[in-house]
Amino acid sequence: MVQKSKPPAAANQPEPRGAPERRGGPKRRGRPRAYEPDIALGKALDLFRTQGFAATSLDDLSAATGMNRPSLYGAFGDKRELYIKSYQRYRDQAAAAMVAIFREETPLRQRLERIYAAALDIYLSGDTGPRGCFTVVTAASEAVGDPEIRAMVLDGLTGLDKAFASCFRRAKEKGELPERADPVALAQIASATIHTIAIRSRARVPRKELEAIVKGAIDVMVGAGTRA
Numbered sequence: 431m432v433q434k435s436k437p438p439a440a441a442n443q444p445e446p447r448g449a450p451e452r453r454g455g456p457k458r459r460g461r462p463r464a465y466e467p468d469i470a471l472g473k474a475l476d477l478f479r480t481q482g483f484a485a486t487s488l489d490d491l492s493a494a495t496g497m498n499r500p501s502l503y504g505a506f507g508d509k510r511e512l513y514i515k516s517y518q519r520y521r522d523q524a525a526a527a528m529v530a531i532f533r534e535e536t537p538l539r540q541r542l543e544r545i546y547a548a549a550l551d552i553y554l555s556g557d558t559g560p561r562g563c564f565t566v567v568t569a570a571s572e573a574v575g576d577p578e579i580r581a582m583v584l585d586g587l588t589g590l591d592k593a594f595a596s597c598f599r600r601a602k603e604k605g606e607l608p609e610r611a612d613p614v615a616l617a618q619i620a621s622a623t624i625h626t627i628a629i630r631s632r633a634r635v636p637r638k639e640l641e642a643i644v645k646g647a648i649d650v651m652v653g654a655g656t657r658a
Contacts, residue, residue, distance in 0.1 A: 467505050470495040474506075475516040479561040482568040483513050514578065520564040521586060524552060532593045538601040539652045542620070546644040549624055553631035562632030566625050587621070594620040598651075606652075616651050623647040 473494045477486050488499055488509060495502065506512040531544045554560045561567070565586045573580035594617035601607050607616075627640045 470497055470505065471512075471515060471519055474512055475519050475564075476556075478513055478516045478568065479520070479564050480556065480558060483509075483572050510576075513572070514582070517564055517569055517579070517582060521582070527552065528593075532597060535600075538597065538606045539648060541597060542648050542651065543644075546623070546627070546641075546648075550627060550631065550637060550640055550644075553628050554637060560631045560634055563625075563628035566628040567632050590621045590624065591617050593617075619647065619651055 473496075474491055477490060477494045481490070486509075488502070491502060491509070491512065492498055497505065502512065506515055527548050528545065531541065531548055534541050534544070536544075549563075553562050565583055569579055569583050569586075573583040591614075595613045598607060598611065598613035598616045598620075602609075602611050602613060607613075623644065627643060630640055630643070631637075
């Protein structure tokens with residue numbers, strides 16, 4: 431007599447205790463995050479400074495950061511949001527490099543020389559050539575049609591004017607400038623000089639020529655306090 435085979439175990443039969451839990455379909459392996467957001471943001475900043483907003487594609491950003499598009503969106507938002515985050519990073523870095531110099535209690539000429547030297551270090555940096563100032567060279571163009579970027583640009587320009595005005599005000603209090611000297615007007619000249627060397631550095635004007643422009647401007651600003 432042929433024995434009947436035992437029916438297969440029911441699909442809902444409980445697993446033996448201690449057995450690994452079985453789930454429908456193949457088990458997914460978690461993919462480790464292959465990027466560091468802080469490093470990726472720095473790469474995006476470098477690219478935006480070099481190429482500007484319009485000329486930088488999502489493919490460019492993906493290649494530079496090593497992140498695919500979904501990862502970029504997940505970490506930073508869309509291209510505009512990434513641009514704004516990159517611009518804010520630039521502003522934070524520039525402030526870290528400059529604020530301490532603005533606050534130094536050194537003679538006015540020496541302080542101005544150090545401010546402009548630090549600015550040139552920033553503007554002339556770049557693996558493929560000088561990149562100038564993010565605010566003046568690229569953000570100012572985007573500010574035309576984007577209120578949030580425009581507010582950031584205006585805040586940066588106003589902040590620079592105020593920092594220079596504070597320098598000239600302290601110099602006037604110390605007697606380095608005469609009573610007739612106008613700290614606000616001198617600050618606007620100082621800021622305009624910053625903008626000039628930022629644009630010229632992007633155009634690859636040699637540092638020696640830029641330093642000559644700076645020296646002439648400082649002579650005017652500091653010399654204004656010695657003329658009758």
